[in-house]
Amino acid sequence: MQINFTDTRPSDARLVAHIADKGKMPSGLELALDEGAEAARFKGTAGQLFESFVERGGKAVRVAIAGAGAPDAEARHANCEKAGAAISAKFMTSGATDLALDLTDSGLDAVHAAAVLLGLRLRAWRHDVYRTKMKAEEKITLAAVTVVGAPEGTEAAWADYAALAEGVEFTRELVAEPANTIYPGSFVERCKERFDGTGAKLRVLDEAEMEDLGMGALLGVGLGSEQPSYLLAIEWNGGGDEKPVAFVGKGVTFDTGGISLKPGPGMWDMKFDMGGAGAVAGAMLTLVKRKAKANIVAVMGLVENMPDGKAQRPGDIVTSMSGQTIEVLNTDAEGRLVLCDALHWTQVEYKPARIVNFATLTGAMLIALGNEHAGVFSNNDALADDLLAAGRETGDKLWRMPLAPAYDKLIDSPISDMKNIGPREAGSITAAQFLKRFIMNDTPWAHCDIAGTVWAEKPGLTWGKGATGYGVRLMDQLVRNTLEN
Numbered sequence: 001m002q003i004n005f006t007d008t009r010p011s012d013a014r015l016v017a018h019i020a021d022k023g024k025m026p027s028g029l030e031l032a033l034d035e036g037a038e039a040a041r042f043k044g045t046a047g048q049l050f051e052s053f054v055e056r057g058g059k060a061v062r063v064a065i066a067g068a069g070a071p072d073a074e075a076r077h078a079n080c081e082k083a084g085a086a087i088s089a090k091f092m093t094s095g096a097t098d099l100a101l102d103l104t105d106s107g108l109d110a111v112h113a114a115a116v117l118l119g120l121r122l123r124a125w126r127h128d129v130y131r132t133k134m135k136a137e138e139k140i141t142l143a144a145v146t147v148v149g150a151p152e153g154t155e156a157a158w159a160d161y162a163a164l165a166e167g168v169e170f171t172r173e174l175v176a177e178p179a180n181t182i183y184p185g186s187f188v189e190r191c192k193e194r195f196d197g198t199g200a201k202l203r204v205l206d207e208a209e210m211e212d213l214g215m216g217a218l219l220g221v222g223l224g225s226e227q228p229s230y231l232l233a234i235e236w237n238g239g240g241d242e243k244p245v246a247f248v249g250k251g252v253t254f255d256t257g258g259i260s261l262k263p264g265p266g267m268w269d270m271k272f273d274m275g276g277a278g279a280v281a282g283a284m285l286t287l288v289k290r291k292a293k294a295n296i297v298a299v300m301g302l303v304e305n306m307p308d309g310k311a312q313r314p315g316d317i318v319t320s321m322s323g324q325t326i327e328v329l330n331t332d333a334e335g336r337l338v339l340c341d342a343l344h345w346t347q348v349e350y351k352p353a354r355i356v357n358f359a360t361l362t363g364a365m366l367i368a369l370g371n372e373h374a375g376v377f378s379n380n381d382a383l384a385d386d387l388l389a390a391g392r393e394t395g396d397k398l399w400r401m402p403l404a405p406a407y408d409k410l411i412d413s414p415i416s417d418m419k420n421i422g423p424r425e426a427g428s429i430t431a432a433q434f435l436k437r438f439i440m441n442d443t444p445w446a447h448c449d450i451a452g453t454v455w456a457e458k459p460g461l462t463w464g465k466g467a468t469g470y471g472v473r474l475m476d477q478l479v480r481n482t483l484e485n
């Protein structure tokens with residue numbers, strides 16, 4: 001979507017949108033709009049939309065008024081996004097190609113004007129590449145938004161948010177693509193294309209290199225797949241010489257469960273099992289595009305979990321890069337096997353100041369928190385609090401979950417250092433305890449289990465059905481709050 005800024009409303013605008021605060025209509029509108037909105041019980045609550053046609057210059061012009069709620073609301077930013085999203089949801093397939101967003105006298109400041117645009121752009125994204133038989137009236141038509149009378153500074157604020165939208169959209173694309181187009185090798189290729197010329201440095205480890213490093217846990221997961229596994233690192237040095245913050249992602253491009261095969265119905269969802277890696281790649285794209293003043297490294301463990309004659313078996317014992325041995329009692333608990341080597345390598349290679357990993361790790365997380373919050377597990381209260389705050393600010397909400405030695409005991413194995421599953425109870429926590437065993441010297445670390453938030457069965461605030469892009473905004477905000485101030 002193209003977004004331009006001008007001072008005067010284009011004279012040929014046939015679709016015009018305004019933003020209204022709660023209980024306050026934009027001034028200077030036609031009587032039909034003022035009275036029409038009142039008759040339609042339009043109050044300007046966040047995300048509410050009123051629409052009518054008026055005659056302007058001898059033409060019928062479609063005018064929409066989107067509510068942004070009370071100006072002093074705590075959720076002001078989210079409310080402004082909702083206003084923008086409401087406009088997209090209504091008009092993205094309306095047949096209109098151009099929209100004039102008239103912010104003259106809207107009372108919005110630059111950040112909140114940009115928030116409207118962010119909501120507008122994010123909500124208008126849809127993955128239609130495989131829909132060849134769509135009817136004309138189903139297709140997205142809205143392609144350009146001309147912003148009129150934006151407060152000073154909106155363009156600069158939008159430049160940052162455009163980078164944010166680009167990152168969220170990249171994550172959504174990676175997550176929405178099926179597993180026959182996104183496999184470890186093609187994931188790496190898409191990142192190479194996207195990061196080309198951005199100033200970020202990409203490093204790719206192939207299976208031979210990982211073998212030399214002793215990554216037996218990660219490599220074991222890929223044994224049953226025809227697709228070679230990779231470890232991808234993206235480095236961005238926009239800060240001084242401090243140690244980087246590391247974001248690590250689970251990138252299981254398809255999770256059949258392996259020999260511990262998942263049931264057929266619903267297995268298709270497991271194309272989104274690379275959602276952690278997708279989020280980390282998208283966040284990195286945002287940070288790089290807006291030239292964040294911080295040092296960040298993103299590390300993604302990319303494998304496909306398939307059953308095959310070469311696949312690992314339940315009961316196999318693998319040796320991770322850390323030297324710790326793991327009894328693989330269930331080949332479907334593969335995410336932790338991928339992450340433990342990715343986490344260890346990240347620490348050896350970068351000595352990060354903080355590590356945050358993202359993973360669609362457990363179905364139990366979905367049972368505990370549904371689609372509203374991702375779970376965060378951390379060995380460090382300050383890091384957990386920073387993440388929780390970033391989540392509240394961006395809408396990528398988190399809920400803190402516990403870690404404790406009593407849970408850790410549940411994954412002790414009689415014949416190796418640990419097993420890769422615990423009992424059915426507390427399944428998300430034992431998975432987190434497993435990862436914690438690979439964090440060295442109490443490095444501040446957090447694990448975000450995003451199993452319930454990467455994919456939506458129904459449209460949300462700024463997303464449609466499907467890939468949400470969860471995590472990109474969270475990471476971007478964490479960097480803003482903790483590294484750039």
Ligand code: BES
Nearest residue numbers: 273330332333360361362363364421451
């Ligand atoms: N990728 C799944 C977790 C998952 C399930 C994410 C459903 C999103 C929706 C993970 O690899 C997995 O299979 N976990 C198992 C672990 C169990 C075998 C200990 C699970 O959650 O059932």
Ligand code: MN
Nearest residue numbers: 255332333334
């Ligand atoms: Mn699995």
Ligand code: ZN
Nearest residue numbers: 252255273335
């Ligand atoms: Zn998985």
